[in-house]
Amino acid sequence: MPSADRLFQPATLGALHLPNRLIMAPLTRARATESNIPTALMARYYAQRADAGLIVSEATAVDPLGMGWYRVPGIWSDEMVAGWKAVTDAVHAAGGRIVSQLWHMGRLVLPDYIGGQAPVGPSPIAGEGMTFAPRPDGDTGLFLPMKPYAIPREMTQADIDGVVAAYRRGARNAMRAGFDGVEVHGANGYIIDQFLQSKSNLRTDGYGGGVDNRLRFLREVLAAVAGEIEPGRIGLRISPTSERKGMGDADPAALARGIGRAAREAGLAYIHLIEPIASGFMEAPEKPVIEDLREAFGGSVIQNGSFDAETAARFIAEGKADAISFGRPYIANPDLVTRFRQGLPLAEANFDYAYVGEEKGYTDYPAFAG
Ligand SMILES: Cc1cc2nc3c(=O)[nH]c(=O)nc-3n(C[C@H](O)[C@H](O)[C@H](O)COP(=O)(O)O)c2cc1C
Numbered sequence: 001m002p003s004a005d006r007l008f009q010p011a012t013l014g015a016l017h018l019p020n021r022l023i024m025a026p027l028t029r030a031r032a033t034e035s036n037i038p039t040a041l042m043a044r045y046y047a048q049r050a051d052a053g054l055i056v057s058e059a060t061a062v063d064p065l066g067m068g069w070y071r072v073p074g075i076w077s078d079e080m081v082a083g084w085k086a087v088t089d090a091v092h093a094a095g096g097r098i099v100s101q102l103w104h105m106g107r108l109v110l111p112d113y114i115g116g117q118a119p120v121g122p123s124p125i126a127g128e129g130m131t132f133a134p135r136p137d138g139d140t141g142l143f144l145p146m147k148p149y150a151i152p153r154e155m156t157q158a159d160i161d162g163v164v165a166a167y168r169r170g171a172r173n174a175m176r177a178g179f180d181g182v183e184v185h186g187a188n189g190y191i192i193d194q195f196l197q198s199k200s201n202l203r204t205d206g207y208g209g210g211v212d213n214r215l216r217f218l219r220e221v222l223a224a225v226a227g228e229i230e231p232g233r234i235g236l237r238i239s240p241t242s243e244r245k246g247m248g249d250a251d252p253a254a255l256a257r258g259i260g261r262a263a264r265e266a267g268l269a270y271i272h273l274i275e276p277i278a279s280g281f282m283e284a285p286e287k288p289v290i291e292d293l294r295e296a297f298g299g300s301v302i303q304n305g306s307f308d309a310e311t312a313a314r315f316i317a318e319g320k321a322d323a324i325s326f327g328r329p330y331i332a333n334p335d336l337v338t339r340f341r342q343g344l345p346l347a348e349a350n351f352d353y354a355y356v357g358e359e360k361g362y363t364d365y366p367a368f369a370g
Pocket residue numbers: 025026027028029057058059101185187188237274280281282304305306307325326327328329354355
């Protein structure tokens with residue numbers, strides 16, 4: 001078989017059966033209501049992309065205290081479940097599959113979103129950089145104000161138990177909303193990553209120190225989620241080599257092996273590894289960890305980061321990854337599967353509308369018209 005065709009072969013990730021190996025990566029697009037309820041517009045957007053092998057939803061907050069981004073969706077209330085049900089129904093009606101990316105931002109929540117209190121994190125160390133603040137009353141401009149991250153409050157055991165319980169509720173609600181599974185967001189400097197990486201976790205209790213201790217929070221979250229969903233429908237997204245937002249780890253390869261072991265013991269459907277092959281949205285790491293991860297995990301790995309049709313097919317053909325996910329290309333190319341399959345040119349996204357707006361720059365990108 002020519003290697004280009006490998007992207008279009010079916011794959012089985014745990015209990016998830018995919019018609020092809022081209023995955024839609026999670027993309028925060030901030031088109032929920034101001035009360036974080038998914039909208040009909042979101043259902044339309046996801047249905048337009050239903051021929052992906054699997055859609056991973058945008059990051060979805062499991063708890064109001066873990067939500068620090070304007071107009072992102074949540075999954076803690078019945079109204080949110082109803083909004084998501086319309087999304088999953090639309091994707092299924094269009095022949096697709098979709099998992100819910102369960103998210104808690106931990107230290108990256110701006111106090112503005114949570115009544116002025118400090119966010120929670122494993123240790124009192126702020127993330128580096130700035131993020132979107134809520135839109136001021138009466139503001140009608142396109143761009144949101146930006147603010148620096150705050151110093152988090154070090155989590156107590158009760159805080160930890162509360163966040164683990166929120167993941168469990170998120171998993172239960174995702175099933176009620178008709179998702180095909182969930183992807184636990186353990187990447188990009190959010191709360192699970194904050195516990196995993198040594199630079200953001202200076203705890204001296206059972207949740208900090210060596211890799212096994214730093215894995216404990218992740219293990220508890222996975223066990224809670226597996227209390228609601230069969231493990232074959234649970235994935236995990238990680239970015240152990242990423243140093244964005246003040247992240248960093250003393251030994252990313254050892255961390256990747258630890259995560260692989262934990263995921264194997266939990267029986268997960270897949271690990272979704274952000275490890276770019278070229279710098280772009282994130283830096284390509286000097287020392288990739290995919291081999292360490294694969295060896296320790298033994299299950300299916302989706303790789304992500306700066307792939308195109310050719311590199312994706314090659315990585316799959318060479319057995320480096322089981323599937324490849326695409327983020328930025330999915331913004332302007334709802335028909336990415338067809339474009340890749342037929343070698344058609346890609347449309348360029350307007351990134352002004354990546355995280356703000358309504359239909360424009362969201363649902364108005366057409367399929368290829370020749
Ligand atoms: C607009 C935008 C929103 C994103 N939102 C999320 C998100 O909600 N969850 C997540 O894990 N990654 C998110 N990412 C990262 C992407 O999933 C992906 O890792 C990144 O775009 C690199 O892949 P690419 O080179 O195919 O674009 C986002 C990226 C972009 C550009």
